[in-house]
Amino acid sequence: MAEVIAADVLRKLIERVERLEEEKKGLMQDIEEVFVEAKDHGFDVEIMKQVIKLRGMAKHKRQEAEALLETYLAALGMVG
Numbered sequence: 001m002a003e004v005i006a007a008d009v010l011r012k013l014i015e016r017v018e019r020l021e022e023e024k025k026g027l028m029q030d031i032e033e034v035f036v037e038a039k040d041h042g043f044d045v046e047i048m049k050q051v052i053k054l055r056g057m058a059k060h061k062r063q064e065a066e067a068l069l070e071t072y073l074a075a076l077g078m079v080g
Contacts, residue, residue: 035048035049054066
């Protein structure tokens with residue numbers, strides 16, 4: 001009996017993940033469409049992706065990342 005219940009739970013969990021993966025696929029297509037629209041408006045999509053990544057960071061983590069980037073650029077003579 002326990003094996004039947006465990007198999008049923010497992011099947012339901014797997015089916016849930018499969019549905020979520022399909023939803024994720026659809027969302028990724030929607031996001032790509034937004035980036036195409038942004039590009040059509042003259043925006044740099046790669047820079048937008050970087051901004052989105054930075055906006056998702058906690059303020060102190062973003063400040064650390066920006067300071068480290070500035071340090072690396074300076075070390076390579078790429079500042080100013």
